[in-house]
Amino acid sequence: MAKEFELDMSAFIKAMEQLPEKVGQGAQAGLEKIKDDWVKEAQHVAPEDSGNLHDLITGEVRGQGANGFIEIDGNADTMKGGDSFNYAYYIHEQNAGGKSLRTDKNPNAIKKFLDKPAEDNLDKWQGWMEDEVKKALGEWSE
Numbered sequence: 001m002a003k004e005f006e007l008d009m010s011a012f013i014k015a016m017e018q019l020p021e022k023v024g025q026g027a028q029a030g031l032e033k034i035k036d037d038w039v040k041e042a043q044h045v046a047p048e049d050s051g052n053l054h055d056l057i058t059g060e061v062r063g064q065g066a067n068g069f070i071e072i073d074g075n076a077d078t079m080k081g082g083d084s085f086n087y088a089y090y091i092h093e094q095n096a097g098g099k100s101l102r103t104d105k106n107p108n109a110i111k112k113f114l115d116k117p118a119e120d121n122l123d124k125w126q127g128w129m130e131d132e133v134k135k136a137l138g139e140w141s142e
Contacts, residue, residue, distance in 0.1 A: 019137075024065025026136030030129035035059040035070045037125070041117035042072060047096075048106040052076050053088050057114075074114050 039059040046054050053076040060071050076088040090096060091111055101109045110116055 022136045026133035027066045030132035031061045031068045034125045042114050045108045045110045046113040047101045047109040072114050
């Protein structure tokens with residue numbers, strides 16, 4: 001004799017409907033955390049003369065959730081010969097004209113002050129992103 005039964009799938013269906021939103025919230029939290037660390041790491045290795053470049057390194061999360069991305073900016077202008085000169089671009093993108101960096105004020109200074117921290121921290125940041133998404137998913141991530 002066959003038995004009939006019904007499953008209440010309402011909790012599962014509700015959780016599945018909330019899944020994209022929860023993943024997006026976790027991704028957004030991860031991006032914010034990574035952005036803050038990237039700015040801090042870039043400031044740590046930015047060449048320092050007046051401190052202007054260090055202070056002008058900023059980050060912003062653009063987009064939302066899983067479609068978001070981080071934009072780090074390190075523009076620093078000065079006047080040279082009556083013209084505006086972006087020395088952050090000169091150092092980072094033009095290899096400081098092949099010149100050496102002064103390291104008396106920051107012994108950690110490197111030319112690729114935006115790129116190198118990203119390369120060095122990629123695995124750590126990937127872990128942070130995964131952790132934030134899992135945290136947002138709660139019991140569904142176990």
